[in-house]
Amino acid sequence: MPQRTHIQHADSGKMPKTLPCAVRDVRRLTSKSVLVTLDPGDHLPLFSHKPGQRVTFCLNLEGRTCFRSYNLVNEVGQLPQVAVKQVARGGASEFFTEELQPGDVLNVAAPEGHWYDEKIDHKAHHLLLFAAGSGITPLISVAKHALRSRPDHRITLLYANSATRDIMFQQELDDMARSSRFNVFHILGDGATGEDLSTGRLDHAKLQRLLEDFHQDTLPEVAFVSGPAGFMDLVDEAAMRHTPSLTPLRFSFMQQPFLHPEDNVGSGPTSTLRVTVGGMTHVIDSTRCNTILETADAAGLSMPANCRSGICHRCKGRLISGHTVGRTTKVPGKEVPKGYILCCQQRPASDDVEISLD
Numbered sequence: 001m002p003q004r005t006h007i008q009h010a011d012s013g014k015m016p017k018t019l020p021c022a023v024r025d026v027r028r029l030t031s032k033s034v035l036v037t038l039d040p041g042d043h044l045p046l047f048s049h050k051p052g053q054r055v056t057f058c059l060n061l062e063g064r065t066c067f068r069s070y071n072l073v074n075e076v077g078q079l080p081q082v083a084v085k086q087v088a089r090g091g092a093s094e095f096f097t098e099e100l101q102p103g104d105v106l107n108v109a110a111p112e113g114h115w116y117d118e119k120i121d122h123k124a125h126h127l128l129l130f131a132a133g134s135g136i137t138p139l140i141s142v143a144k145h146a147l148r149s150r151p152d153h154r155i156t157l158l159y160a161n162s163a164t165r166d167i168m169f170q171q172e173l174d175d176m177a178r179s180s181r182f183n184v185f186h187i188l189g190d191g192a193t194g195e196d197l198s199t200g201r202l203d204h205a206k207l208q209r210l211l212e213d214f215h216q217d218t219l220p221e222v223a224f225v226s227g228p229a230g231f232m233d234l235v236d237e238a239a240m241r242h243t244p245s246l247t248p249l250r251f252s253f254m255q256q257p258f259l260h261p262e263d264n265v266g267s268g269p270t271s272t273l274r275v276t277v278g279g280m281t282h283v284i285d286s287t288r289c290n291t292i293l294e295t296a297d298a299a300g301l302s303m304p305a306n307c308r309s310g311i312c313h314r315c316k317g318r319l320i321s322g323h324t325v326g327r328t329t330k331v332p333g334k335e336v337p338k339g340y341i342l343c344c345q346q347r348p349a350s351d352d353v354e355i356s357l358d
């Protein structure tokens, strides 16, 4: 079979540095999703990753350059794998799920992202993982890592899908559930299980009952949530009411750099960000699809931040000029004062945006 290349050479300072990777395998996970195995050859050590990290593909689709980030789902030390679910016709996800073939070559940037705090592995924990749909992808690597990193971690995965046929990694999850330390609980919108708690749409009352059922007193708990914004809000709220100290660490696909449908280089609105931190003012060009914190991260600017979920307020900054848009996470007893924004939650919405964190 002739080798096809989908390489777009990264020649702009804004683009991540990428490496050519051969596609070793494309395996169907569900009717709408595939598991892609990459072979970076001699560059394999550069693709060693931490749980929840992602790689960015630089693609040339129909003559246009675009970047897409996907989570690594492979075991550490194995060939890099990403799982892609088709979300739109004609976009990158359709390319991965319908066109990509073994032997093709893609340009891929090394793993990045900071989601999993390695301190979790300093002692035994109960990891509560909440996933909806393709939100499973960063969590499956967290679950695999937790199973392997300590013999006394326990993991509970609550996984919401519309129907059984939509469950990604069903075989892998069944295999992992052979371990007494890994418990997976499926919630199916189509009512396939016939059981009250695992049937129908996930709502607040159901989540509260699930949290009560799965809560463990014996181990410190840490929670991760990944899926659509509404699902993550629901989990945040239920967790906060059930166990105020249990603040789920969010993973949002919309919060990932290079993952917006409008991120074709040279198209889509951009902004000029002026960020003052530590007595210095930095000027950064920004797309409007990334949060201000993500833009600062990508530019190598160190900004105060912790949860990246709108909860700790460490990234609070004074909006001096311009407009921003984004999420508002309500945290009891913590208000964002008028004239201030949370940089991990807000994206630029005007040509110029000026913020001070001093």
Ligand code: FES
Pocket (backbone or CB within 6 Å): 304, 305, 306, 307, 308, 309, 310, 311, 312, 313, 314, 315, 316, 342, 343, 344, 345
């Ligand atoms: S980093 Fe915690 S609120 Fe933004």
